[in-house]
Amino acid sequence: MLIGISLVSFFIMHLAPGDVTSSEASFNPKASEESRQKLRELYNLDKPVIIQYGLWVKRIVQLDFGNSFASHQKPVLWERTDKSGNVTKGLIQESLPITLMINLLGICIIFSISIFLGTLSAVRQNTWVDRSITLFVFIGFAIPGFWLALLLMYWTGVSNQWLPISGLHSLGYQNLSGFGQFIDLLKHLVLPVSISSLSGLAGISLYVRNGMLDILHQDFITTARSKGLKESKVVFIHALKNAILPLITIIGLSIPGLIGGSVIAESIFAIPGMGKLFYDSVLMRDFPVIMGILTIGSFLTLIGNLLADVGYAWADPRVRKGLVK
Amino acid sequence: MNIFLKNPLALSGLIIILTILILALIAPIIAPYDPSFIDINSILFPPSIDHLMGTDGLGRDVFSRMLYGAQISLLVGFVAVGIASLIGVILGSLAGFYRGWVDSLIMRFVDIMLSIPTFFLILAVIAFLTPSIWNIMIVIGLTSWMGVTRLVRAEFFSLRQREYVLAAETMGSNHFSIIVKHLLPNSLTPIIVSSVLGIASAVLVESGLSFLGLGVQAPTASWGNILTDGKEYIQFAWWLSLFPGLAILITVLGYNLLGEGLRDVLDPKNKD
Numbered sequence: 001m002l003i004g005i006s007l008v009s010f011f012i013m014h015l016a017p018g019d020v021t022s023s024e025a026s027f028n029p030k031a032s033e034e035s036r037q038k039l040r041e042l043y044n045l046d047k048p049v050i051i052q053y054g055l056w057v058k059r060i061v062q063l064d065f066g067n068s069f070a071s072h073q074k075p076v077l078w079e080r081t082d083k084s085g086n087v088t089k090g091l092i093q094e095s096l097p098i099t100l101m102i103n104l105l106g107i108c109i110i111f112s113i114s115i116f117l118g119t120l121s122a123v124r125q126n127t128w129v130d131r132s133i134t135l136f137v138f139i140g141f142a143i144p145g146f147w148l149a150l151l152l153m154y155w156t157g158v159s160n161q162w163l164p165i166s167g168l169h170s171l172g173y174q175n176l177s178g179f180g181q182f183i184d185l186l187k188h189l190v191l192p193v194s195i196s197s198l199s200g201l202a203g204i205s206l207y208v209r210n211g212m213l214d215i216l217h218q219d220f221i222t223t224a225r226s227k228g229l230k231e232s233k234v235v236f237i238h239a240l241k242n243a244i245l246p247l248i249t250i251i252g253l254s255i256p257g258l259i260g261g262s263v264i265a266e267s268i269f270a271i272p273g274m275g276k277l278f279y280d281s282v283l284m285r286d287f288p289v290i291m292g293i294l295t296i297g298s299f300l301t302l303i304g305n306l307l308a309d310v311g312y313a314w315a316d317p318r319v320r321k322g323l324v325k
Numbered sequence: 326m327n328i329f330l331k332n333p334l335a336l337s338g339l340i341i342i343l344t345i346l347i348l349a350l351i352a353p354i355i356a357p358y359d360p361s362f363i364d365i366n367s368i369l370f371p372p373s374i375d376h377l378m379g380t381d382g383l384g385r386d387v388f389s390r391m392l393y394g395a396q397i398s399l400l401v402g403f404v405a406v407g408i409a410s411l412i413g414v415i416l417g418s419l420a421g422f423y424r425g426w427v428d429s430l431i432m433r434f435v436d437i438m439l440s441i442p443t444f445f446l447i448l449a450v451i452a453f454l455t456p457s458i459w460n461i462m463i464v465i466g467l468t469s470w471m472g473v474t475r476l477v478r479a480e481f482f483s484l485r486q487r488e489y490v491l492a493a494e495t496m497g498s499n500h501f502s503i504i505v506k507h508l509l510p511n512s513l514t515p516i517i518v519s520s521v522l523g524i525a526s527a528v529l530v531e532s533g534l535s536f537l538g539l540g541v542q543a544p545t546a547s548w549g550n551i552l553t554d555g556k557e558y559i560q561f562a563w564w565l566s567l568f569p570g571l572a573i574l575i576t577v578l579g580y581n582l583l584g585e586g587l588r589d590v591l592d593p594k595n596k597d
Contacts, residue, residue: 142577144529146536147552147570154559154566260444264533268556278445279537282452290449294441301440 099273103258106197118208140202149195149268196265211243252308256301335586341579349395358386360393361544369562379564390546397547401531402524408466413473421481435471456539480512514591525580532573
């Protein structure tokens with residue numbers, strides 16, 4: 001699996017006409033064919049593709065993703081200490097936590113709101129509550145996130161100045177107290193997190209609704225009702241538990257979408273996360289960073305899927321005891 | 326057809342899509358201005374009778390650009406999904422029909438493609454090719470066939486053991502004709518539904534890419550790149566942001582409604 005991912009991300013880079021030497025050199029009219037050749041040798045670009053792949057994999061298993069072509073030769077993945085003891089932080093090391101923070105917050109929000117909406121919608125099936133939630137779901141699916149981001153930026157940031165619209169910290173962030181810093185960060189996160197969780201919110205609400213409807217018609221619910229249990233107990237304890245089980249898998253599967261979606265949200269709000277880093281690297285043709293992020297992103301997805309499987313087995317006694325596959 | 330017209334979802338989706346299709350087709354006739362005509366005397370005019378949706382930072386008429394943008398958005402949706410469905414149907418048929426190592430190989434490949442964040446993949450490929458509308462359609466197509474593959478495979482798995490398939494096989498039909506004559510027609514419903522929903526997401530992806538400047542390139546108008554201008558002038562010209570976004574929203578909504586509606590209509594369980 002990992003080998004496959006590494007193959008795909010490596011060969012995509014070589015689909016491209018032109019290589020880094022053409023962009024680096026084209027900015028510099030003095031660069032001769034000879035110096036381009038030297039550059040190619042420096043980055044092993046003169047070797048056959050298979051050997052390049054071999055060299056790359058060899059470094060990757062040692063978690064060495066190389067240095068960025070742009071951004072002052074910063075290491076791609078992790079910090080490096082040079083001889084005089086200066087530490088240069090890795091690009092992914094700096095940006096990944098930010099993206100993870102936004103996405104984890106997003107997942108928490110998606111989880112809590114969509115379970116609420118989905119359940120409400122299922123319990124009040126075919127009433128105006130259900131209809132308006134379904135309408136919201138359809139619009140949430142269809143709305144382009146970047147457009148909503150623009151509108152929200154305009155509304156909350158430009159015309160009302162309620163919320164900051166770019167970056168993670170305000171000017172003078174260092175002078176704030178610990179709590180002040182926290183509030184400042186939170187304010188900067190409101191817009192990006194809500195934008196990046198919107199489409200997931202819509203999808204999962206629908207999912208919860210359909211799951212709930214399915215379960216509410218099953219025998220054990222009828223039994224619970226006929227025992228004379230309160231309706232709230234039936235819904236929230238007996239039904240909900242079963243309806244949210246599959247969500248664990250869904251969340252796992254939605255990780256690539258969330259990570260991919262961070263490109264747009266982060267570039268709009270100028271947040272120095274992995275999505276923005278990726279966008280910038282794409283514009284600069286910064287091969288090592290692009291390949292590094294593709295690999296790390298896929299790796300995160302795999303971990304997410306694994307966690308989802310384990311979580312599912314842990315939460316569902318039928319799977320745990322090996323009763324169903 | 327009757328049940329189709331009675332299904333409110335499908336019907337409203339169809340009406341939306343047809344309206345946009347017609348507008349896009351007759352764009353050259355009804356567009357009041359040339360979409361790339363730069364008029365420095367009418368920069369950033371708000372909506373008025375002369376310019377229904379105002380003008381942009383170069384004095385171009387936004388309404389005309391929106392009409393031509395509709396062409397782009399429809400084209401990208403159809404071609405990208407065409408490519409994706411073609412690949413998906415071929416690979417899914419092979420995996421579902423032959424099973425064994427063919428199936429394992431194809432499904433491993435699907436798993437690999439699914440675990441690379443799609444938007445990253447698309448961006449990476451597009452940045453290295455020159456961004457153009459054709460490249461975008463191809464790249465979106467090449468990165469979104471996995472769902473169809475899985476669907477077709479699953480359908481084939483359940484159809485493969487039916488009597489009529491076994492009968493055709495016993496009578497000596499070759500594999501190709503069994504797939505094309507018997508298996509594919511019977512798995513058409515999920516393919517159609519997922520293609521329609523696929524168009525919706527292709528439209529979203531295209532507009533996102535164009536918005537980032539990596540999609541359809543100026544001076545060609547696309548809803549996404551009108552929005553890029555909108556971002557620049559957001560403090561002075563709300564109309565540049567509002568209309569293209571609404572257009573994308575309505576189009577995607579239309580495809581989604583149509584897709585969900587078709588799912589209900591074509592499902593034999595809902596016939597009565």
